[in-house]
Amino acid sequence: MAVSLREYRARIKSTESMKKITRAMELIAASRIIKAQQRAQAAAPYARELTRAVSALATYSNVEHALTTEPENPTRAAVLVVTSDRGLAGAYSSSVLREADGLVEKLKAEGKEVDLYVTGRKGEAYFKFRGRPVAQSWTGFSDQPTYEAAKEIGALLIDVFLQGAEAEKAAKPAVDEVHVVFTRFQSMLVQKPTAVRLLPLEVVEGVDAPEEQDILPLYEFEPSAEEVLDGLLPQYVQSRIWFALLQAAASELAARQRAMKAATDNADELINKLTRIANQARQAGITQEISEIVGGVNALADANSAND
Amino acid sequence: MATSTDTLHVELVAADRLVWSGEAEVVVARTIEGDVGILPNHAPMLSLLAEAVIEISPSEGPVVIATADGGFLSVAENRVSLLSEEVLLAEEINVEQAYVELENAKVRLGEDDDAHLRIRRAEAQIRAVEKYKHA
Numbered sequence: 001m002a003v004s005l006r007e008y009r010a011r012i013k014s015t016e017s018m019k020k021i022t023r024a025m026e027l028i029a030a031s032r033i034i035k036a037q038q039r040a041q042a043a044a045p046y047a048r049e050l051t052r053a054v055s056a057l058a059t060y061s062n063v064e065h066a067l068t069t070e071p072e073n074p075t076r077a078a079v080l081v082v083t084s085d086r087g088l089a090g091a092y093s094s095s096v097l098r099e100a101d102g103l104v105e106k107l108k109a110e111g112k113e114v115d116l117y118v119t120g121r122k123g124e125a126y127f128k129f130r131g132r133p134v135a136q137s138w139t140g141f142s143d144q145p146t147y148e149a150a151k152e153i154g155a156l157l158i159d160v161f162l163q164g165a166e167a168e169k170a171a172k173p174a175v176d177e178v179h180v181v182f183t184r185f186q187s188m189l190v191q192k193p194t195a196v197r198l199l200p201l202e203v204v205e206g207v208d209a210p211e212e213q214d215i216l217p218l219y220e221f222e223p224s225a226e227e228v229l230d231g232l233l234p235q236y237v238q239s240r241i242w243f244a245l246l247q248a249a250a251s252e253l254a255a256r257q258r259a260m261k262a263a264t265d266n267a268d269e270l271i272n273k274l275t276r277i278a279n280q281a282r283q284a285g286i287t288q289e290i291s292e293i294v295g296g297v298n299a300l301a302d303a304n305s306a307n308d
Numbered sequence: 309m310a311t312s313t314d315t316l317h318v319e320l321v322a323a324d325r326l327v328w329s330g331e332a333e334v335v336v337a338r339t340i341e342g343d344v345g346i347l348p349n350h351a352p353m354l355s356l357l358a359e360a361v362i363e364i365s366p367s368e369g370p371v372v373i374a375t376a377d378g379g380f381l382s383v384a385e386n387r388v389s390l391l392s393e394e395v396l397l398a399e400e401i402n403v404e405q406a407y408v409e410l411e412n413a414k415v416r417l418g419e420d421d422d423a424h425l426r427i428r429r430a431e432a433q434i435r436a437v438e439k440y441k442h443a
């Protein structure tokens with residue numbers, strides 16, 4: 001009996017220290033998520049102004065641009081999957097990976113070959129384990145993305161997309177479409193894995209059809225509409241990727257906070273249960289000892305009275 | 309159409325933050341075509357910014373001086389938006405570092421494609437700080 005009591009106590013202790021860890025992780029995630037949301041909000045004006053300018057361009061000029069032209073026979077697509085660097089975030093990574101797999105299946109069914117681009121160690125490990133080649137991966141910033149990272153990813157994706165028309169001189173195969181799979185942060189409780197097509201661009205987002213009584217400003221483009229578009233569209237693409245990374249970071253932290261809260265609650269429950277069992281074991285031990293003592297005393301008394 | 313007011317609503321925005329916003333009388337910026345000064349009731353315009361100094365004279369308060377690292381400028385109905393991936397206000401610039409950067413970039417001139425860009429960037433920062441001191 002005494003042995004199992006010691007075992008129970010050891011288990012209670014280890015559960016308690018585990019609970020301390022999960023509790024700390026929950027608090028860290030909770031404090032970071034506020035920062036992540038603030039960053040997402042801080043980035044909003046840039047995205048808004050950029051979208052406004054790009055839609056102005058799209059509306060008032062009829063310039064064809066390589067980034068907006070639909071290829072006639074898309075045969076190859078790039079998919080950027082945004083996952084986390086670390087686990088312990090519940091189903092966060094697996095749900096975004098499931099969404100990505102769904103998209104890949106769909107693209108393959110349409111007869112396109114798929115190149116995978118991955119951010120986050122979890123996604124990298126997932127595809128590596130399954131022996132699926134990854135064209136390029138970036139890691140180390142999933143919960144605190146930097147604009148530089150978004151810029152780098154955007155530049156590479158634009159690069160592989162624009163090669164489409166030219167020769168295959170570069171390291172990565174050219175693609176006709178670029179998709180992004182990331183987790184959209186809807187609220188602290190709801191994060192939704194989403195797949196969107198990034199390129200060719202469809203610049204219609206958030207722009208209402210111009211109403212007739214509104215007289216639209218007729219922009220002058222300096223130096224020319226083509227050149228402004230050349231400068232603007234890559235920035236627009238980068239800003240979309242930046243948006244995806246920020247949303248994914250906030251979602252990851254929210255998922256982690258939720259998972260860690262559940263773990264802490266479970267640890268509490270387990271500690272309660274184990275404490276109860278340990279108490280029972282202790283009581284049983286005491287009862288046994290008492291009955292042994294009483295039995296011993298009785299035996300002694302019997303022996304003494306027999307001698308007398 | 310533009311209600312004929314005599315101030316501009318200016319937003320100076322970097323990729324990760326809103327740097328400055330408010331009412332202003334004049335905005336001077338450098339596009340890749342050259343300097344432009346924007347007064348109220350300017351014609352709608354969209355242009356690309358160079359790596360250079362931006363000067364905003366607000367309706368009240370001291371002149372706002374900043375550097376933009378590329379980006380673009382849009383003007384419509386007395387709304388001016390200046391967008392750049394990186395915007396630094398003059399008071400945020402580290403001049404010593406800019407001078408060091410300028411020297412480093414000059415050394416690499418000719419062997420590095422980025423050198424010209426880095427020189428322009430550093431020079432813009434130094435100029436912004438000098439203007440800020442004199443303002």
